[in-house]
Amino acid sequence: MAEDVYKPGNLLTSLKRHAAAIATGLRYLLSTKRMTVRYPEFLIDLGEGYRGMIRWRRERCISCGLCAQICPAAAMKMYKLPGEKKMFPGINYQRCIFCGFCVDVCPAFALEHTPVHDLSYEELDEMIYIPERFDTEWVSPALKEGARPVKVVFDEEVGLRHEPK
Template sequence: MIIHLKLFATAVKQLLQPPLTVRWPEERRDYGDRLRGFIVNDRSKCISCQLCEAVCPAKAIKFHLEADGRRYPGIDWGRCILCGYCVDACPTGSLQHVNNTEIVWTDLDVYKKPSEMDPDDAAPLPGTKLLI
């Protein structure tokens, strides 16, 4: 009986506190300057050194040949863990975190299935298993 009263008291206490979530998109949270948001590439600064691809622990960055004949990094947001290693490794400051956490994809076709990826991309990371 005492356990039930403790549970009830905890529930009532939680009901009286303000909610932890916000009513997005009407309300926005301020995460401050230390937020590691999404990563953008300023192509005018990119020298295609591929250091960002080399340091990415999630293997989320692959370089692609563009129409101008240069190679630029592309980020697979399904793999990126926003660790910032690529931003730190970039010698020209081409890659930067932006203070934006509200990127939404409405088209599920932007996500690659393992059968559509390059063989190296489709392979699970060492120490993990692919569960698809």
């Protein structure tokens, strides 16, 4: 329509506008387009570079403590392990804001982001990872239970479309 600017009309024009709005709604009601990702069955593949759960590799760590120093949320802390002279980092996901400073600052590439972001915890204490637990591979629980990864594609008609990867 040419009239982009709203002008209040009389009773008949406003009736026509209401009818047009309801017709638009009905058109959407009858179409079969959907944009939702049905999450536990499908999982958006976020690819490399997504700032999800942080992976720590013990064999690369030089115990410099830079990650604990730079952490703006005080989520990263250095822990003393029994029988070790050096200290190693542990992370508290109650505090972590996933800013990625620790990953950027690490001189030995011992920390890296993974695309895993859909974990949940039953107890708050489970969210604190001391160095023994920190050195693990992150797996998305949805993927573990057989979710199919999908990739997001921009679509002229629907907006977003999800194609199997």
